[in-house]
Amino acid sequence: MIAETNSEPKVNSDTENKTVIQIRNLSKSFGENHVLRDFNMDLNKGENIVVLGKSGSGKSVLIKCIIGLIKPETGTIKVLGQNIPDLNREDLDKIRVKVGFLFQSNALYDSMTVRENLEFPLRRHSVQKSNEKENDLIMEALTNVGLAHTIDLMPSELSGGMKKRIALARTLILKPEIILYDEPTTGLDPITGKEISNLMNELAKKYNTSSIVISHDLNCVKRVASKIAMLIDGKCYAQGSYEELEKSTDPKIKHFFEL
Amino acid sequence: MKSSGFRKFLSETGDIARFTGRFFTELFKPRFEFAEFFRQCYFIGYKSLPLVAITAFIMGLVITIQSRPTLVEFGAEAWLPKMVSVSLVREIAPVITALICAGKIGSGIGAELGSMKVTEQIDAMDVSGTNPYKFLVVTRVMSTTLMIPILAVLADAVSLYGGFLGTNIRGVCSWDLYWNQVFDTLTYGDVIPSIAKTFLFGFAIGIIGCYKGFNSSKGTEGVGQSANSAVVISSLLVFVLDLLAVQITDLLQLT
Numbered sequence: 284m285i286a287e288t289n290s291e292p293k294v295n296s297d298t299e300n301k302t303v304i305q306i307r308n309l310s311k312s313f314g315e316n317h318v319l320r321d322f323n324m325d326l327n328k329g330e331n332i333v334v335l336g337k338s339g340s341g342k343s344v345l346i347k348c349i350i351g352l353i354k355p356e357t358g359t360i361k362v363l364g365q366n367i368p369d370l371n372r373e374d375l376d377k378i379r380v381k382v383g384f385l386f387q388s389n390a391l392y393d394s395m396t397v398r399e400n401l402e403f404p405l406r407r408h409s410v411q412k413s414n415e416k417e418n419d420l421i422m423e424a425l426t427n428v429g430l431a432h433t434i435d436l437m438p439s440e441l442s443g444g445m446k447k448r449i450a451l452a453r454t455l456i457l458k459p460e461i462i463l464y465d466e467p468t469t470g471l472d473p474i475t476g477k478e479i480s481n482l483m484n485e486l487a488k489k490y491n492t493s494s495i496v497i498s499h500d501l502n503c504v505k506r507v508a509s510k511i512a513m514l515i516d517g518k519c520y521a522q523g524s525y526e527e528l529e530k531s532t533d534p535k536i537k538h539f540f541e542l
Numbered sequence: 543m544k545s546s547g548f549r550k551f552l553s554e555t556g557d558i559a560r561f562t563g564r565f566f567t568e569l570f571k572p573r574f575e576f577a578e579f580f581r582q583c584y585f586i587g588y589k590s591l592p593l594v595a596i597t598a599f600i601m602g603l604v605i606t607i608q609s610r611p612t613l614v615e616f617g618a619e620a621w622l623p624k625m626v627s628v629s630l631v632r633e634i635a636p637v638i639t640a641l642i643c644a645g646k647i648g649s650g651i652g653a654e655l656g657s658m659k660v661t662e663q664i665d666a667m668d669v670s671g672t673n674p675y676k677f678l679v680v681t682r683v684m685s686t687t688l689m690i691p692i693l694a695v696l697a698d699a700v701s702l703y704g705g706f707l708g709t710n711i712r713g714v715c716s717w718d719l720y721w722n723q724v725f726d727t728l729t730y731g732d733v734i735p736s737i738a739k740t741f742l743f744g745f746a747i748g749i750i751g752c753y754k755g756f757n758s759s760k761g762t763e764g765v766g767q768s769a770n771s772a773v774v775i776s777s778l779l780v781f782v783l784d785l786l787a788v789q790i791t792d793l794l795q796l797t
């Protein structure tokens with residue numbers, strides 16, 4: 284992990300155009316509540332950036348802006364070269380095929396079986412696929428997360444960790460280039476959390492994805508982060524590798540790394 | 543305190559109006575969700591059928607039994623089918639159907655969409671290439687608007703059958719005579735406005751259920767609240783619309 288982290292910037296410096304997400308001066312407030320103020324961040328191809336921040340600091344708002352679920356007041360969010368706030372519904376849908384989103388609360392459709400949950404993004408995005416191909420994709424996604432036997436269960440019959448895996452399978456089924464994870468390990472026991480983190484790394488390698496991960500779980504952060512961004516007071520307060528930030532003497536940063 | 547409550551009422555009314563306006567703009571834009579629409583029709587129409595039928599039957603029976611003594615007093619017992627059929631078809635069957643549906647369907651939609659909102663399922667649909675407003679709201683509102691009139695017509699028939707049994711508990715009225723009297727009494731002016739208003743009832747129930755669900759606040763408490771207020775507001779709206787409908791038919795002299 285450490286070796287990889289160190290080699291990252293070198294790779295990216297000689298291929299400048301490999302920035303997949305570029306966020307500039309992003310601001311968003313809800314009434315008087317200024318959640319994001321002039322937030323800047325870049326995600327390069329192959330990187331896994333972890334965003335650390337207190338509860339309520341606007342981490343979910345940040346990645347919902349990236350996927351176009353929340354419209355920011357000002358700022359640009361370039362995803363694969365296109366500015367998200369400017370896009371109309373059709374262009375947004377095209378980008379969303381390439382950007383997977385794992386929701387904090389999994390967001391599995393309660394009224395559908397696991398199979399139907401996985402079919403949903405396949406069928407709804409106008410990516411035409413034959414029935415057999417569709418079935419293969421579903422089986423592949425479920426096998427990737429090790430839950431092929433749950434295909435006909437309802438979400439209510441699954442445990443928390445299983446739900447997270449199914450949600451991950453649903454996110455991955457369209458083979459996205461970028462994945463946004465909203466607290467993938469929160470609410471899981473340490474062992475399951477570790478499994479999910481390993482799974483994320485495995486899948487990133489297998490499908491060559493880049494990702495933004497939101498997490499407070501230091502074990503998960505250590506495992507997946509190639510870079511960490513600290514979201515404090517609506518700004519990208521600091522960036523760096525786990526080791527760099529861990530050694531920081533800034534009290535605002537330090538207190539995230541104290542156990 | 544009072545003015546803030548009033549302001550809240552006004553702003554909510556405005557929100558509902560905007561939500562309704564959005565329904566009409568989304569309704570005619572393509573990608574029609576037929577599969578989901580028919581699924582909702584099945585749930586909303588077919589699944590409410592037994593409940594509506596039983597209530598309508600009982601209402602027909604009870605109204606007939608209770609009207610009898612008054613008519614007997616005037617020596618007008620033979621008018622029982624006439625009187626009962628008008629009140630059943632014009633008012634009782636459609637309003638009871640709408641109220642039952644406000645309770646069953648309105649709360650169902652409010653709770654379902656509310657929990658989908660709270661657990662981010664609506665956002666998940668959005669990122670999966672689906673316009674959640676079209677997929678969830680338009681289909682549900684369309685099916686309540688179409689299914690509640692059908693249920694109401696059914697309720698008319700069942701309640702009249704209840705009326706037939708009610709007439710025969712203490713008196714004698716043959717099957718043919720009863721229906722002859724009923725159809726002699728009922729005019730188009732009775733039937734058409736009574737069916738027309740059920741479309742409005744259905745629309746109101748669907749829109750309010752969806753509005754409350756879509757704007758559910760976070761947490762399981764919010765879901766319960768949206769289901770609850772969906773029932774309260776849509777039942778109230780049913781009565782308000784009923785009042786308006788009766789005024790309009792009266793003005794147009796359709797009575």
Ligand SMILES: Nc1ncnc2c1ncn2[C@@H]1O[C@H](COP(=O)(O)OP(=O)(O)OP(=O)(O)O)[C@@H](O)[C@H]1O
Nearest residue numbers: 313316318336337338339340341342343344345387
């Ligand atoms: N739709 C909304 N309307 C109004 N305020 C909102 C909305 N969404 C988020 N907020 C506010 O924005 C702030 C940031 O919320 P957000 O969900 O991004 O926090 P978070 O960093 O993800 O926290 P957590 O770690 O608990 O998930 C909160 O104060 C919240 O109240």
Ligand SMILES: [Mg+2]
Nearest residue numbers: 342343387465
């Ligand atoms: Mg969050």
